[in-house]
Amino acid sequence: MGMSSPEALLICEHCDTVYRRRTLARGDVARCARCEAELERYHALSVNAMLALILTAMIVFVQANMWPIVTLGLSGQQSSTTLWGMILAMWREQAQVVSVLVAATLFFFPLLKMLLLGWLLWFARAGRRAPGFVRLMVILHYLGPWTMSEVFVLGALVAIVKAHTYFDVTPDPGIYAYAALTLLITVFAGVDLRQLWDDVPEETA
């Protein structure tokens, strides 16, 4: 068993159909002729652009986590919370499972994803594989579906509308930081991170 010129062939992961790879032009999306899944798309983002996006996302992420998300007012009293306020509140209220879920999907996994990407892209910029490249790329693959910041933005909106019936609601900077983060995630969503395997060849590791 050995490599079968990996650049030349492409296998649809949804139906196992084998294709010869073709060079994609700007805006091109290669689709599987059997199952219509997306095989590959042209990526307009250079490594530098991706790194810039990730660094921006990191800054926004720190702000989204430091700043309060929203403030409620009732009879002159005020109450506000941050993401970690939510995580601790759920822990105290006997919902530790939910606390861990929130911490993982809204804090640790997104943070880990950004750190890994930042690390890998930083070295990829110089055409090199970062130390730990293989292991980190595998972790990144499994992390994929478990980051949920964009779901949280919608959840915060729902919570605000619900609270609005009984309280004075003031959105805080944290919610705007989250909205910005969602925007960045959306821009990044079209990027197939597997391209890094090809972008930075093994020899220079």
Add this chain to the structure above:
Amino acid sequence: MSALPRASELGLIACTVCGLVCRNVPGDPRLDGDGVGDDMACPRCGTTLRRRKPNSYVRTWALLIAAFILYIPANVLPIMRTASLNDVDDNTIISGVVELWRAGSPNLAVIVFTASIVVPVLKFLALGTLLVSSQRGSGWARVQRAKLYRLVELIGYWSMLDVFVVALLTALVRFSVLSLVEPLPGVIFFGLTVVLTMLASMSFDPRLIWDGKDTDD
């Protein structure tokens, strides 16, 4: 060889993690994904190479059934308690949707209803259908079934919406005797349901849809 050759016909195998195309010995029993003697690793990322995800049917069924069992208390039990001076109110997922509708946000109510009710039910029905039809090797509506699977993968995690709503309200509504929000066990069951359905859709191998008798090409 058909116009659209499949990896198994060409003696090729794709790494599920990094996408590398590798050559393998045709009919090698070690690559059946039954977990026995799977010792061929991807030369690029080290992941064990398998033609199909291991024990896909059994795992997906088990996770789906477990998710369904937890989905019952998730809906029956209240997920959140709102307490004020003269009133204690326990909300279920569905009563939360109704309340949101009454609060004057039908759009948001529809979104929450979709995320909390429609998406999980769709996942149960879709994965159940995919499992049964693939296990029977059915050639029925393969393209549509493949699309259905990708839809389930794409929208699955949005179900976590209500969990985040409860967590945020719990942390926010802290006005001692005046007004309090507490999470109730329903939200734990619901969170676990979402995680299990995500794991279920991940363990289903969409390539199985195309593995039965060829009728359409």
